[in-house]
Amino acid sequence: MPNxxxxxxxxxxxxxxxxxxxxxxxxxxxxxVHFSDNNIHHHPPCHPAEEIRRTMxxxxxxxxxxxxxxxxxxxxxxxx
Numbered sequence: 001m002p003n004x005x006x007x008x009x010x011x012x013x014x015x016x017x018x019x020x021x022x023x024x025x026x027x028x029x030x031x032x033v034h035f036s037d038n039n040i041h042h043h044p045p046c047h048p049a050e051e052i053r054r055t056m057x058x059x060x061x062x063x064x065x066x067x068x069x070x071x072x073x074x075x076x077x078x079x080x
Contacts, residue, residue: 027052 008016030049 031052
């Protein structure tokens with residue numbers, strides 16, 4: 001810890017929160033750029049934003065497949 005102690009004080013927590021807010025704002029901006037137009041790339045590197053975008057789309061696809069499987073199961077039980 002910056003205060004030379006194992007236990008963080010309020011200032012350490014506040015600094016960590018502010019750093020995370022800045023990182024989150026930067027990541028939000030990168031995602032916004034990538035979702036608005038796939039052909040736009042920016043510097044600093046956009047690799048993390050592209051990975052998050054792929055992960056979100058994969059999760060949405062998996063959720064859609066699970067929904068279709070659930071609907072199919074319900075229909076199969078009703079028809080039976």
